[in-house]
Amino acid sequence: MSTADLKHTQTLAALGVSSAEKVQSLFVELRARFDAESGRVTDENSWKALRDAWLGRKSGVLTLVTDNWLKPATPELKRAVGASLNELRAHVDIQVEARHTAIEAGSEATASAKDRVDLSLPGVIRPIGTHHLIRQVFQEIEDIFFSIGFSVVEGPEIETPYYNFEALNIPEFHPVRDDMDTFYVDLAKGAAQPLLLRTHTSPMQIRTMEKRQPPVRVIVPGKVYRRDNPDATHSFIFHQVEGLAVDNDITFCDFTGTIEYFVKQFFGPGVKTRFRPSYFPFTEPSVEFDVSCIFCGGSGTAAGGGTCSKCKGSGWIELFGAGMVDPAVYGFVKYDPKKVSGFAFGMGIDRLAMLKYGIDDIQVFFQNDVRFLRQFP
Numbered sequence: 573m574s575t576a577d578l579k580h581t582q583t584l585a586a587l588g589v590s591s592a593e594k595v596q597s598l599f600v601e602l603r604a605r606f607d608a609e610s611g612r613v614t615d616e617n618s619w620k621a622l623r624d625a626w627l628g629r630k631s632g633v634l635t636l637v638t639d640n641w642l643k644p645a646t647p648e649l650k651r652a653v654g655a656s657l658n659e660l661r662a663h664v665d666i667q668v669e670a671r672h673t674a675i676e677a678g679s680e681a682t683a684s685a686k687d688r689v690d691l692s693l694p695g696v697i698r699p700i701g702t703h704h705l706i707r708q709v710f711q712e713i714e715d716i717f718f719s720i721g722f723s724v725v726e727g728p729e730i731e732t733p734y735y736n737f738e739a740l741n742i743p744e745f746h747p748v749r750d751d752m753d754t755f756y757v758d759l760a761k762g763a764a765q766p767l768l769l770r771t772h773t774s775p776m777q778i779r780t781m782e783k784r785q786p787p788v789r790v791i792v793p794g795k796v797y798r799r800d801n802p803d804a805t806h807s808f809i810f811h812q813v814e815g816l817a818v819d820n821d822i823t824f825c826d827f828t829g830t831i832e833y834f835v836k837q838f839f840g841p842g843v844k845t846r847f848r849p850s851y852f853p854f855t856e857p858s859v860e861f862d863v864s865c866i867f868c869g870g871s872g873t874a875a876g877g878g879t880c881s882k883c884k885g886s887g888w889i890e891l892f893g894a895g896m897v898d899p900a901v902y903g904f905v906k907y908d909p910k911k912v913s914g915f916a917f918g919m920g921i922d923r924l925a926m927l928k929y930g931i932d933d934i935q936v937f938f939q940n941d942v943r944f945l946r947q948f949p
């Protein structure tokens with residue numbers, strides 16, 4: 573501050589001011605100084621400094637002017653000083669307030685410019701997921717079976733040997749257990765019973781019949797596990813849909829009719845079907861069910877000549893195992909085998925999906941590569 577700036581710290585007498593005109597010019601000078609300072613206020617902090625410098629109770633300019641100029645003024649000058657001081661105070665009050673309003677408005681303007689949403693900018697594109705192809709095939713199959721009165725049930729992937737084997741008429745040491753190399757759960761010593769990852773969805777036949785009385789018409793989509801080494805057609809985890817229909821008068825004809833209906837819905841009306849005798853401990857008779865090769869139309873010859881690689885020239889593709897429910901199974905669920913009959917089937921979904929969509933490596937279902945998955949939106 574220059575000495576001129578400090579005039580308000582001295583009395584009028586000390587400044588040698590003795591006339592009303594001089595008093596006025598002092599105030600004009602002071603007001604000009606205030607106007608200059610208030611013009612430099614740009615933000616909240618500098619505004620506060622201005623306010624304190626001029627209106628501060630103890631040592632603000634106006635307080636000092638009151639103390640040094642007004643109070644000790646001679647009676648002749650007091651009126652003039654009082655009037656000018658009032659004017660200056662009114663001016664300072666109004667200006668300080670006005671500056672504050674301006675700063676607040678200004679900071680709001682900059683803030684909202686920062687926050688403003690520019691609707692013309694391209695948005696953040698969040699890719700929408702789709703169902704995995706396996707899930708889509710499950711749904712396709714479910715829809716077909718819904719249309720002929722089946723409903724869907726699901727069951728545990730961790731099973732007891734009883735449901736996975738015994739109750740399906742597969743006693744311990746039965747050779748088919750060798751075909752279903754099984755993952756057993758690593759349990760603590762002294763566990764009540766062993767647990768395993770189900771090797772097929774057939775345990776749900778038992779669980780369903782335990783809970784429901786005939787008529788039963790269900791399909792069971794789900795994951796199953798076998799200790800297979802991974803290659804193009806094997807995976808230690810894969811998917812099955814089990815089917816079970818039990819009632820008082822279900823015949824082998826109902827069975828073949830149902831399965832043929834399904835296959836024609838799924839692959840198209842042109843496919844031919846055939847049964848071959850097979851063996852499962854929980855069905856009697858048991859069959860393997862084949863469809864005519866959908867790649868070579870059943871001819872066994874590829875489009876460009878040579879052997880069809882899909883059916884290896886046989887013209888047939890093996891689809892699933894099935895059969896009439898073995899009466900021994902009814903014993904485990906307390907159904908009367910003399911009164912009820914039914915059929916069951918179990919199909920590999922990965923295989924069906926591979927056939928229908930021309931996929932030649934089962935592993936792609938489990939690799940979660942979006943470039944593969946995106947092909948089936």
Ligand code: PHE
Pocket residue numbers: 771772773774814852855893894895916917918919
């Ligand atoms: N569970 C059998 C398998 O996984 C398939 C099957 C189901 C066979 C139902 C007959 C009846 O190989």
